[in-house]
Amino acid sequence: MSKSLEADVKKICKACGNDRTRMMDIVRSVQEQCGCVSGEAMDLIAREVSCHRVEVESVVSFYAFLSTRPKGKVVIRLCDDVIDEMKGSDQVAAALKTELGIDFGETTADGAITLEHTPCIGMCDQAPAAMVNDEVVTYLSGDAARSMVRSLREHMDPKKLVGRFGDGNNGHDLVRSMVHNNIRQSGEVVLAPLAEGAALKNALAMSPAEVIRDVKTARLRGRGGAGFPTGMKWEFTRNAPGTQRYVLCNADEGEPGTFKDRVILTERPDVLIEGMTIAGYAIGSDTGVLYLRAEYAYLRSFLEQALHDRRNKGLLGKDICGKKGFNFDIRIQMGAGAYICGEETSLISSVEGLRGDPKNRPPFPAQKGLHQCPTTVNNVETFCCVSRILEKGPGWFAQMGSKGSPGTKVLSISGDCHRPGVYEVPFGIKLSDVLKLCGAEDAAAVQVGGPSGTMVSPAEFGRTICYDDLATGGSVMVFGPKRNLLKVVRKFLEFFIEESCGYCTPCRVGNVLLLERLNRILDGRGEPSDLPYLERLGQTIKTAARCGLGQTSPNPVLTTLKSFRSAYESLVKEAPDGLQPSFDIGAALGDAKTITGRESVHF
Amino acid sequence: MAKAKVATTSLCGCFGCHMSLLDIDDRILKLVELVDFNKSPINDIKEFTERCTVGLIEGGCCNEENVRVLRDFRKHCDILISVGDCATMGGIPAMRNTIPLKECLDEAYLNGPTVHNPSGQIPNDPEIPLLLNRVYPCHEVVKIDYHLPGCPPSADTLWEALVALLTDKPVALPYELIKYD
Numbered sequence A: 001m002s003k004s005l006e007a008d009v010k011k012i013c014k015a016c017g018n019d020r021t022r023m024m025d026i027v028r029s030v031q032e033q034c035g036c037v038s039g040e041a042m043d044l045i046a047r048e049v050s051c052h053r054v055e056v057e058s059v060v061s062f063y064a065f066l067s068t069r070p071k072g073k074v075v076i077r078l079c080d081d082v083i084d085e086m087k088g089s090d091q092v093a094a095a096l097k098t099e100l101g102i103d104f105g106e107t108t109a110d111g112a113i114t115l116e117h118t119p120c121i122g123m124c125d126q127a128p129a130a131m132v133n134d135e136v137v138t139y140l141s142g143d144a145a146r147s148m149v150r151s152l153r154e155h156m157d158p159k160k161l162v163g164r165f166g167d168g169n170n171g172h173d174l175v176r177s178m179v180h181n182n183i184r185q186s187g188e189v190v191l192a193p194l195a196e197g198a199a200l201k202n203a204l205a206m207s208p209a210e211v212i213r214d215v216k217t218a219r220l221r222g223r224g225g226a227g228f229p230t231g232m233k234w235e236f237t238r239n240a241p242g243t244q245r246y247v248l249c250n251a252d253e254g255e256p257g258t259f260k261d262r263v264i265l266t267e268r269p270d271v272l273i274e275g276m277t278i279a280g281y282a283i284g285s286d287t288g289v290l291y292l293r294a295e296y297a298y299l300r301s302f303l304e305q306a307l308h309d310r311r312n313k314g315l316l317g318k319d320i321c322g323k324k325g326f327n328f329d330i331r332i333q334m335g336a337g338a339y340i341c342g343e344e345t346s347l348i349s350s351v352e353g354l355r356g357d358p359k360n361r362p363p364f365p366a367q368k369g370l371h372q373c374p375t376t377v378n379n380v381e382t383f384c385c386v387s388r389i390l391e392k393g394p395g396w397f398a399q400m401g402s403k404g405s406p407g408t409k410v411l412s413i414s415g416d417c418h419r420p421g422v423y424e425v426p427f428g429i430k431l432s433d434v435l436k437l438c439g440a441e442d443a444a445a446v447q448v449g450g451p452s453g454t455m456v457s458p459a460e461f462g463r464t465i466c467y468d469d470l471a472t473g474g475s476v477m478v479f480g481p482k483r484n485l486l487k488v489v490r491k492f493l494e495f496f497i498e499e500s501c502g503y504c505t506p507c508r509v510g511n512v513l514l515l516e517r518l519n520r521i522l523d524g525r526g527e528p529s530d531l532p533y534l535e536r537l538g539q540t541i542k543t544a545a546r547c548g549l550g551q552t553s554p555n556p557v558l559t560t561l562k563s564f565r566s567a568y569e570s571l572v573k574e575a576p577d578g579l580q581p582s583f584d585i586g587a588a589l590g591d592a593k594t595i596t597g598r599e600s601v602h603f
Numbered sequence B: 001m002a003k004a005k006v007a008t009t010s011l012c013g014c015f016g017c018h019m020s021l022l023d024i025d026d027r028i029l030k031l032v033e034l035v036d037f038n039k040s041p042i043n044d045i046k047e048f049t050e051r052c053t054v055g056l057i058e059g060g061c062c063n064e065e066n067v068r069v070l071r072d073f074r075k076h077c078d079i080l081i082s083v084g085d086c087a088t089m090g091g092i093p094a095m096r097n098t099i100p101l102k103e104c105l106d107e108a109y110l111n112g113p114t115v116h117n118p119s120g121q122i123p124n125d126p127e128i129p130l131l132l133n134r135v136y137p138c139h140e141v142v143k144i145d146y147h148l149p150g151c152p153p154s155a156d157t158l159w160e161a162l163v164a165l166l167t168d169k170p171v172a173l174p175y176e177l178i179k180y181d
């Protein structure tokens, strides 16, 4: 056992209080320091925090950014999701491969650079994009990729890849990133500036019950996608028995095509933190956790600083704003590359230092959440809305937007449009108006709500963005007339298959079967009966899956079968002889012919 | 009413499903009143001599001959029924599906712990049908109209299903006949 590894692991575990619920931080640090979390390291961690080795391994093996085998000093993760593909990520991929002399999933012989693919990293408006360790590089091209590798070879310092900083706080000393905000339209709720503490002081002048009443009166619904009424969630959490309560902010933003939380975190961290503090006051909690996706690690120091500043100003910490007995503080929990951790119960698992498996519901987090204590989990934008409601009053908020969906929504728009970026729009806006805003009048299809949402056809562009019609956590992906929608659907399915936690069969197996049948159709071996098969199987998965991932994963197939059925129908044909066109006897006999050196006597 | 014609075959199966069919005991007399057997191992008719109403398929497809026979059944039968787990899912033979064919043959004829094969030859007579890369359930090769699960489906299951089909009644298989633990 190597002495230095032992010393490193001991130090890291100690820094986390030898607390096994801090497993995410421990394994992330070990990965960072030692290049991987080896078997040896896992044994040591288990010993230090007094748990079984398998508990460490189950975490390490779960998250995409953790690895048991050594990776290069620099890991390049190129986004290969739908939008990047449309923007030419394959040229970038080819350039990286030739320049590095390795394929994806491999490390250069000198152990310097590892090349990997990753799903959406929340940079769709500046695709193709990649992560180089924690650094983000955007607007990539073949040439840019080649020169990136050359300069990496010289200095091996991802920080030095950033030439010109992006706008706004992307140029902040603690960010220094080339990411752009691309804010195309600000609204009055989320992206408007907030006088520091203004909302919090209003809240603290009321009782917690009155704060909850205001949030209810504003009829605020969660911005993370599901749209649960926030005031009601807080009331449940406040009234659930227990002494310790938690406020969790969901900044996992993993739904492909969603990047609005990135911009909020960059430009309005104060509005968010203030909202979380108000939540702490309202539900009676002294501890908040901001769960930040690993892809946004480049924002971490900046956010730590924002928290720090607020502590110094008495807006966070003990006796906040001079209110005796109101203590509330927030820590940042980094994720490690797992879409499922955006699901609130998985997120809780992850914060508890476990692999990111969803939990059974009920009990709901409001009853038994983090460490079995009443917990409210809310999206970044939801907390921002809370701040504004407390600043300007519930009446002001409720008169915006539509009847069932008051307020505004921050959309992140990408794909085939002239002005990709972030738009804060009133709820109830027509999709056609959104398309006008972003310059996508010739759109042939729009995916609203990410892969788990709805593929909308031009005939339905009159539909509106709101909880009762087209609900979205923010993702709007535009597809022009030249795009092959079924290939988009395939990409979405591959995403769900990759990100499924594997716990339940309908999702783990069902999605693979959906993909298999879709591939058959795309290969020209499909039949008309494949369409009802896809529908039946999709429905079964939706009905029988355990969590929101599986319950929505067939949506790309089901919604396109509804709105774009002709795209499927044009590819399938009846097999009159009763044979299965998908069965290829030549291919099935290939191995045997090679092994025996004989030809078939029957075919 | 003319008697229905029935054909049966065992592809990559163990004949257990056919045994189960014979297990209907004295009902076999009634069956003979109901149907005439055409191509079937039961009467040893090797090729179809006329069009059949029902084809019962035992076993999945593991080699080219299975595929040929199954396609022949599809061509000559109005209704095809996959009988038993091998036909419906590949069954026990499909356990090889995760292992490359070459490895399977090496294990069976060269490396297996109980193999005695001094000449080190893997059988390769031109008479032996070529194996498929994996074992396929029947419905992946041709259209199958009905599936009867079980290993094997019990005689009662086969009887009930067949009689219902031939007398144009809905198949009502009681729970006992389709539970497998």
Ligand SMILES: Cc1cc2nc3c(=O)[nH]c(=O)nc-3n(C[C@H](O)[C@H](O)[C@H](O)COP(=O)(O)O)c2cc1C
Binding pocket: A221, A222, A223, A224, A225, A226, A227, A228, A230, A250, A251, A252, A253, A254, A255, A339, A340, A341, A342, A343, A344, A345, A377, A378, A379, A380, A382, A547, A548, A549
């Ligand atoms: C697979 C999956 C991924 C999710 N990802 C996110 C996410 O990245 N961010 C988010 O806020 N909510 C996400 N959600 C929704 C959360 O489970 C939860 O409903 C939300 O965080 C609640 O906050 P809200 O009420 O403020 O919207 C996801 C749900 C599922 C099923």
Ligand code: SF4
Binding pocket: A340, A358, A499, A500, A501, A502, A503, A504, A505, A507, A508, A545, A546, A547, A548, A549, A550, A551
């Ligand atoms: S639906 Fe999918 S992600 Fe959710 S628990 Fe089941 S396997 Fe895991």
Ligand code: SF4
Binding pocket: B012, B013, B014, B015, B016, B017, B058, B059, B083, B084, B085, B086, B087, B091, B092, B150, B151, B152, B153
């Ligand atoms: S299903 Fe069972 S009884 Fe029938 S052929 Fe297969 S192994 Fe034999």
Ligand code: FES
Binding pocket: A079, A080, A081, A082, A083, A084, A119, A120, A121, A122, A123, A124, A127, A129, A256, A257, A258
């Ligand atoms: S960053 Fe690649 S799809 Fe979002």
